[in-house]
Every structure is written in C-alpha cells, then in structure tokens.
Amino acid sequence: MFLTPEIIAIYILDIIFLVFASFAFIISIMIVKKWDINSTSELQYSLEKRAILVATIIKYIFILKLPLFIFFVFTADKISGVITGAMCAAGVVNSISFGLWLFVFKILNLFIFGFWIALHVKDMQDEKLSFTKLKFSIFIVAFVLLVVEIFYEISFFSSLDVDKIVSCCGTLFSVASSSSFSLIFNIPNNVIITTFYLIFALLVFFSFLKKELPFLVINVIFFIVSLLSLILFFGTYIYELPTHHCPYCFLQREYYYVGYLLYITLFIGTFSGISGSILRMLRADYKKIFYKTSLIFNSLYVAIVTAYPIIFYIKNGVWL
Amino acid sequence: MIECKNITKVFNQNKRNEQTALKNINLEIKSGELVVLKGASGSGKSTLLSLIAALSKPTIGEMVVDDKRVSKMPDNFTAMFRRQNIGFIFQKYNLISTLSSYENIILPTIPSNPDEIELDKRVDELLKMFDITSKKESHIKNLSGGEQQRVAIARALINNPKIIIADEPTANLDEKLSLEFIDIIKELKQQKRTIIIATHDPLFFNLDFVDRVIEMKDGQILCS
Amino acid sequence: MNHFLIGFAISSLFRRGAKSFFTIFIFTSLIFLLSSILFISNSIKEELFITLKSLPQITVQKLQAGRHTNIEISKIDKLLKLNGVQSAIPRIWGYYYFEKAGVNFSIVGIDSFDKQYKKSFEAIVKDVDFDELYKNNSMIVGEGVDKVLRENYYQGVFNFIKPDGELKKIKIASTFKSATALESNDIILMPKDLVLEIFGMNKNEVTDIVLEIANPEEIPTIAKKIKNLFPDSKVITNSDLRVSYQNIFDYKSGMFLALFIISAFTFFMIVYDKASGLSSEEKREIGILKALGWKIDDVLKAKFYEAFVVSFISFLVGVMLALFFVYTLQAPLLKDIFIGYSRLKPVFDLPFAFDFQTLFLLFFLTIPIYIAAIIIPSWRVASMNADEVMR
Numbered sequence A: 001m002f003l004t005p006e007i008i009a010i011y012i013l014d015i016i017f018l019v020f021a022s023f024a025f026i027i028s029i030m031i032v033k034k035w036d037i038n039s040t041s042e043l044q045y046s047l048e049k050r051a052i053l054v055a056t057i058i059k060y061i062f063i064l065k066l067p068l069f070i071f072f073v074f075t076a077d078k079i080s081g082v083i084t085g086a087m088c089a090a091g092v093v094n095s096i097s098f099g100l101w102l103f104v105f106k107i108l109n110l111f112i113f114g115f116w117i118a119l120h121v122k123d124m125q126d127e128k129l130s131f132t133k134l135k136f137s138i139f140i141v142a143f144v145l146l147v148v149e150i151f152y153e154i155s156f157f158s159s160l161d162v163d164k165i166v167s168c169c170g171t172l173f174s175v176a177s178s179s180s181f182s183l184i185f186n187i188p189n190n191v192i193i194t195t196f197y198l199i200f201a202l203l204v205f206f207s208f209l210k211k212e213l214p215f216l217v218i219n220v221i222f223f224i225v226s227l228l229s230l231i232l233f234f235g236t237y238i239y240e241l242p243t244h245h246c247p248y249c250f251l252q253r254e255y256y257y258v259g260y261l262l263y264i265t266l267f268i269g270t271f272s273g274i275s276g277s278i279l280r281m282l283r284a285d286y287k288k289i290f291y292k293t294s295l296i297f298n299s300l301y302v303a304i305v306t307a308y309p310i311i312f313y314i315k316n317g318v319w320l
Numbered sequence B: 001m002i003e004c005k006n007i008t009k010v011f012n013q014n015k016r017n018e019q020t021a022l023k024n025i026n027l028e029i030k031s032g033e034l035v036v037l038k039g040a041s042g043s044g045k046s047t048l049l050s051l052i053a054a055l056s057k058p059t060i061g062e063m064v065v066d067d068k069r070v071s072k073m074p075d076n077f078t079a080m081f082r083r084q085n086i087g088f089i090f091q092k093y094n095l096i097s098t099l100s101s102y103e104n105i106i107l108p109t110i111p112s113n114p115d116e117i118e119l120d121k122r123v124d125e126l127l128k129m130f131d132i133t134s135k136k137e138s139h140i141k142n143l144s145g146g147e148q149q150r151v152a153i154a155r156a157l158i159n160n161p162k163i164i165i166a167d168e169p170t171a172n173l174d175e176k177l178s179l180e181f182i183d184i185i186k187e188l189k190q191q192k193r194t195i196i197i198a199t200h201d202p203l204f205f206n207l208d209f210v211d212r213v214i215e216m217k218d219g220q221i222l223c224s
Numbered sequence C: 001m002n003h004f005l006i007g008f009a010i011s012s013l014f015r016r017g018a019k020s021f022f023t024i025f026i027f028t029s030l031i032f033l034l035s036s037i038l039f040i041s042n043s044i045k046e047e048l049f050i051t052l053k054s055l056p057q058i059t060v061q062k063l064q065a066g067r068h069t070n071i072e073i074s075k076i077d078k079l080l081k082l083n084g085v086q087s088a089i090p091r092i093w094g095y096y097y098f099e100k101a102g103v104n105f106s107i108v109g110i111d112s113f114d115k116q117y118k119k120s121f122e123a124i125v126k127d128v129d130f131d132e133l134y135k136n137n138s139m140i141v142g143e144g145v146d147k148v149l150r151e152n153y154y155q156g157v158f159n160f161i162k163p164d165g166e167l168k169k170i171k172i173a174s175t176f177k178s179a180t181a182l183e184s185n186d187i188i189l190m191p192k193d194l195v196l197e198i199f200g201m202n203k204n205e206v207t208d209i210v211l212e213i214a215n216p217e218e219i220p221t222i223a224k225k226i227k228n229l230f231p232d233s234k235v236i237t238n239s240d241l242r243v244s245y246q247n248i249f250d251y252k253s254g255m256f257l258a259l260f261i262i263s264a265f266t267f268f269m270i271v272y273d274k275a276s277g278l279s280s281e282e283k284r285e286i287g288i289l290k291a292l293g294w295k296i297d298d299v300l301k302a303k304f305y306e307a308f309v310v311s312f313i314s315f316l317v318g319v320m321l322a323l324f325f326v327y328t329l330q331a332p333l334l335k336d337i338f339i340g341y342s343r344l345k346p347v348f349d350l351p352f353a354f355d356f357q358t359l360f361l362l363f364f365l366t367i368p369i370y371i372a373a374i375i376i377p378s379w380r381v382a383s384m385n386a387d388e389v390m391r
Helices: A005-034 A042-079 A089-094 A099-124 A132-158 A180-186 A189-209 A212-239 A258-282 A289-316 B045-052 B075-085 B101-112 B116-129 B145-157 B175-190 C003-015 C017-053 C075-081 C119-125 C130-135 C143-151 C192-199 C216-229 C238-276 C280-291 C296-328 C334-338 C340-344 C356-382 C386-390
Strands: B002-011 B019-029 B034-038 B060-065 B086-089 B163-167 B194-199 B212-217 B220-223 C058-064 C067-069 C085-091 C093-098 C103-110 C138-142 C157-161 C167-176 C187-191 C208-213 C233-237
Touching (some): A005 A042, A005 A132, A005 C238, A042 A089, A042 A132, A042 C356, A089 A099, A099 A258, A180 A212, A189 A212, A189 A289, A212 A289, B002 B045, B019 B045, B019 B220, B045 C386, B075 B086, B075 B101, B075 C296, B101 B116, B101 B145, B101 C003, B145 B175, B175 B194, C003 C296, C017 C238, C017 C296, C017 C334, C017 C356, C058 C216, C075 C085, C075 C208, C075 C216, C103 C192, C130 C138, C130 C187, C138 C143, C143 C167, C167 C192, C216 C233, C233 C238, C238 C356, C280 C296, C280 C386, C296 C356
Parallel strands (some): B034 B194, B034 B212, C103 C187, C138 C167
Antiparallel strands (some): B002 B019, B002 B060, B212 B220, C058 C067, C058 C208, C085 C208, C093 C103, C138 C187, C157 C167
C-alpha cells in the first residue's frame, strides 16, 4: 500500500467519477427503458432535462480524463524511483499482473467517452433527438468499462509493493523476454516499417476517397501498427540505442517529453478518424472535416517518428 | 402563424394539487394579427402565452408556430426558436436591475455569440427609436418606470422577432405611460408583426387596430 | 469562445459580490494550505536527495542485541578482499547533545591520510593542517553550529563534556558552508583522536565502515556477501536510504492530504450548499434568460464560466501566496510540523524546488472538486421551468 499525494489525487477523482457516473448510469437506464420522444408526459419532459445532466457529467469526466491519463503516466514514472528495479513507468505498470490491462482500459475508455461526446453533439443538432436511446445504451456499456478501469486503478495502486524487485523496461521490452508480448519481436524491422508506411499510404488514399468504412478500419489498423512500429523500430532511434524498446521512457525529460507529443497526435488523428467515420455512417449530413483532421494529425505523427531515424542517419551516416 | 390544436395543460399531474390551467384550446392566429387575450388573473392567459413561446409544453395537444411543432421540440430548438421568433414584454418588465440598459437589451443575443459591431449598431438604433440613448450605460435601478418600459421593449425587439408576446404590459404603468405603450404597439402592428397581448386593462379592448379580443375564463375560450 | 457569455458570467459574479467573495476566499485558503504543504515537502525532499547523493554506496554497521554498536576496525581487511570493493573507509562520528541550546551536533572524525568518504568534506579539509588542528585542540564547524554557539556566548571555543564528566576545551579553527543546509548545518569536523576522546570510544573500534564499489550494479550482490560474511552486521545501501526517505516523506504528506481530504469535503459541501440555495432574485433571473431564448446549455455554460473564473483566481492567488509564504517567509509554523525533529537540529533554509508536476497535482486536487460540487446544482437551476416568470 502506497499513499503519495499523486495517488490520493487519483483516488479522489476516481471516487468523484464513480459517484457521478453512477448517477448518470441510473438515469441512462431510465432513459433507455422509458424514452418516448412523442410522449407529452411529465416523465418524458423530466427525462429530456436529465439527459442534459448526464451529458454534462460525461463531458466533465472526459475533459478530466484526458490530462489525468498523462498525470497517471507521470505518477507511475515518479513511483519508479521507489520501486526497486523499475526505471520508468513501464516497470511500475508491469510490476502488477493486470497493469497492462489497466492501460488498455484507459485508452479504450478515452476513445469511447470521446466518441460519446461526438455522438451527443450530433444528437443535439437533431430535432427528433434520434440518437438519444443509442447514446444512452452506449453509456451503459461505457459505465461498466469505467467501473472496471477504476477498480483496476485502485487495486493497482494498493497492490504496488516497494519491497518487490521488478523488471525494468529494458527486460520487459526485449527479445530475450519470455512474456507473450515478446512474440512481436519476431517481426523483422523491414516488415513492420513497410507495413507502417503502407498503411499510412492507404490512410491518405482513403481520406481523399472519403469512404467511411475503409477509413474507419484503416484508422484502427494504423493505431495498432503505429504502436508496434514505435516499440519495435522508431523508439530505438529516439533513444539512439538499438536494444531499448520501451514505449514509456521517451515520456521522460531526457527525451524532451516527446512521447506526449507522439501519443497525443496519434490519439487525435486516429480518434477523429474512427469517431468521424462512425458518425457519418449514422448520419449522412455529418461534416466531412474529420477526414482532414485525422489526416493532418496522423501525418504529423508520421512526420515526427520518421524524423528520428533520418536525423540519426544524417548525423552518424549509419542506421542503427 | 400560430395554431393551438386541442391544447390541455395540467399542472402537477397525478398529484394532490393537480390543477387544470387550460382545457381543449383551439385557436388560430394569423400572421400580422393583433390579438388581445382578455380575462381575470388565473384564467389561463399566461399559461397559453408560455405554451405559444414554447416555454412550457402542453399535457395534451399540439402547438404549431410558424409551421414548427414547438410543443415537441427539444430544449435546444425551443430556445433557438424563441430567440429568433419571439419578443417578450413582461409584466413588471423583468429586467435585471443590476445590469445597465445596454446589457439588458443584448441578453437575448448572447447565446448566438453576435458580431459586436453589428450588435452595437442595432442597439443604438433601438435606443434612438425609444429615445433612451442617454441611458445606455445607466443601471436599470436608476431609470424611471417609463424608461424601464422602453428598455424592456427594446430588448424584445433586438432580434427583430416576428411575434411579440406581452403579458399584462400596462399593469404597473400610469395612464400616460400606458397610452405611450399603446402607441408603440400600434407602430409594431404597422411593421406587420404578430402581436399577442394578455391583459385585463380596458384600454386595449376598444382600439381600432386590434383585430380580435379573445376572452378566457377558467382555462377555456369564451368567445372570439 | 463567446466573450459575451464570459462577460455575463463575470458580471454575475460581481453582482453577487458577497457570495462570490466568500467562495473565492475559502477556495483560496484551501489552495494556499495545500500548496504550502506540497512546496514544503518538495523542498525537504530536494534537500534530502542532494544529501543522499553524497552518501556512501554501502555502509556496514555492527548490531549487538539488535542495536547499532561500534564495529571492529580489523574487519576492514576482510571487506577489502571482496571482489568489486574499491575502498573501505572507517568512520568515527556521533551526536553530541548541547543541552543549553537544546540542539544536537553531528561530530565527524577526519584524518589527513584517510581518503575522505564525502566529496564535500574533501573540499573543506583540503587546506587544513591536521597536525596543527590536533596539536591545538581545534575543530571546524558548520555555519549553523557557529551561530548556535555564538548565541550561547561561546566565542571561538567550546567546552565538550566527556563521558567521565571532565571538560574538553576545543577551539574553532574555521567555519564552512556547504551545498545543502540540512546536511551540514549541524556538523563539526575534528581529528579522529579528539572525537574518540570526547565520545570515550575504544581505539580499535569505529562507528561504521563505508565502502566504495566500482560498479554500482554490483551493490546488491556485494551487500548480500557482506551479510553472509558478518552475520552480526547491518548493511545499508544508498538506494535503501533513498527509498526509505521518499517513503517517509510521501507518507508524511499523505497524512496531511488525508486531513486535506476532510477539509476539501467540507468545502465541497459548502459550495454545493451555496450553489443550491438560490435567492428568488436569481431564480427570476434564470427564468428571464430562458424566456429570452437561452438554452439549458447556455445557462450551464455561464455557470461553468463563473466556476472557472473563481477557480482561476483562487488558484493563482493561493499558489502565489504559498510561494511567498514558503520561500520568502520560510513557512513559519508549518515547517516545524513537517520536520518533527527540527527542535533538535539547527535551523536551515528551504531550498527553492518548484516543478510543473506539483502544479498539475495541485490542479487535480482542487479544481475538479469545485467543479464537481456545482454540476448538479447548476443543472437544477438551468433546467428549472421558465414559465414561472410568466406567473
């Protein structure tokens, strides 16, 4: 058990989120069950008002969750100073068996909450409020995911053990590691790089073609391939070390916090692509601007990661 | 322009203090018409006005204004509808007394984030029209009754609405100011606006430019 | 950004002056208190980490009956034979309680031919003639010590009371100042033989032995070996110290935060109450706005802008005040609570330690709580039936 100010802050916010989300959850169930836009009953009118409360709560949670995600990494990073063997957030996160799951849930929930808000904005522009039932059904699922995340987070911090010696990122993300994760290191560099740029080329292509379904799929694939190529290839150039594959270390000061820039551009790029495509499939009048947003941010991401190996080559005349 | 179809409004439905404010109202008001709603307080005039403005929603029935079913619109749209189509003149003016005339007049435009230059032009126009230019920056609490009345009308007109709704507009005015108000109404009528006035002030009943006087009692229309 | 709406929100705050002022006052105090606590603990941590960096990689002590006792000097040879050990330095040090001032001095023995185990000491003793020091019965003291002695009318000389009750008169040869005040303010350096005499220690014993290790990676392994070699020893590595220090301080600020949570909760309730209890004037105002075409969302937005303005002002003022309080005024009262042992140590200055992470933390501990407190009341107000203005 561990009680740093940072962890207390995260606990407090988790509890606030939990209380408010439970409120929203109860209202959501009522709306999914009783919503009838044509009814003139007082119940329907009060549901319409409560729907606004739920939307406000979800916006509140999402807006805080974005910086909180960065703060979580910060905190894990800081704790790495105390946990024997851990050099960065990776060691801390992996010192707990479900640490990786916590991360997956965090990212997934950010995507879902973000999508929910995009759907909400669209819904509010519709006189019939035709997405309301869908919107609140999605929230019921999102609530369960949020509860799982918060549960994971609280048990994560409470089961951190100062006396346990953990592996640092160097061993976690290496060829020699025996974890299932290390399987990906069997992918040769040229394969992953080719895939990465190929997928990006497809993404550019579909963004000009403006077809929703392929654009959606390609964004999901791009997200995954980007993370893999970052760990396998581009990361080593950021560290200028062929053996260092950690996806967390470059969030630290030594690398000018470039990791945040990378993750944020990648998140905005793929998120706007994915949610925009879904919304446009739901309603044809959704504005096509998301193709541009997605393309700009994804390209920015590609430009940054590409710059690292190129600059390295210019400086040193060799590849790693 | 305004169609009330079979409207019933019940307050506190299924509760012990249930109260039927309007019963089976059917009414049509044409564009450019000036209608006076007449009746004692509690006869349902104000409730009918708030239904027309989509401030509240009918328990039964349908309200159609300007071809829009305002009785079934969500809050976002009713608010926008009010902002664009309806100018309110309340009893006791309902100005915010700690704000200046200018700040009160622009209140209806704030949510649509107006262009400042155009807005200023429009406000100055209205101030000039009602002869209160010198009171632009004065706080409402420092204005006379007549000036407050004119600020309230200026506020109702800022978005250039098609419909003017006035609820007991002369209840707090002396006769001179009431007559002044009637002059303004006449002018608005000439501008082809649809005007609905709820009042029990006899001054309004025999005006030559009033198209219809509708009498209400216990939530029902007596004659029209 | 709708600047009309922001303007309206700000003017609403002004119009409810007393109420807004009350909220801002309480919120500012809360942020001030919290940031002071965090700044102080950051400073002390910073101070300790600088100290720790200069600490030996491995310290070997002897335990007898579970207590720390003096270690035989002969063990040095065996320690030096361990692979990876670069040097082993015997240390003689201890605390001397100066009753009159109620403070503890740390006395450290030094020798001219010994390699100094601390870089900072090396710099201090570089120009000192040890034979002279020993011959003249004199010592070198930290600035804090000098100050305490002066306050008690000791000018250039001090009388130590030996265990047998005799007095030992020692002159002050010079004073020094080092990088971190916490570490060296209470330090007295003098030749080893003098220290042995003052503490009444045996000639073939030392307080502990510090080791220098060539490869830092080997520290845990060597520590294990020493433990096997001398089962009665206590082996402390520098990373052990670092972890335990950070733990203590996180724990201490954790305790304060637990208190903070209680006050934050109270604050939450006050704000909730204030936001819920609307005067009839405010209710009428919201009714007017809605009749004039404001959406529920517009009213909510105005309310949130108000909350942002309040939070921003409180945050700015609270943090500024805390910076002033902690670093300019040196945190009177609060500092003492934090460093429980301050009574036993000469005073020290809080070094300036400020980072964005702390600001981040402060933000998360205050503003979201305030906003959370107003969500439901604001929604209630904003979704009120507007037709009441017509009645």
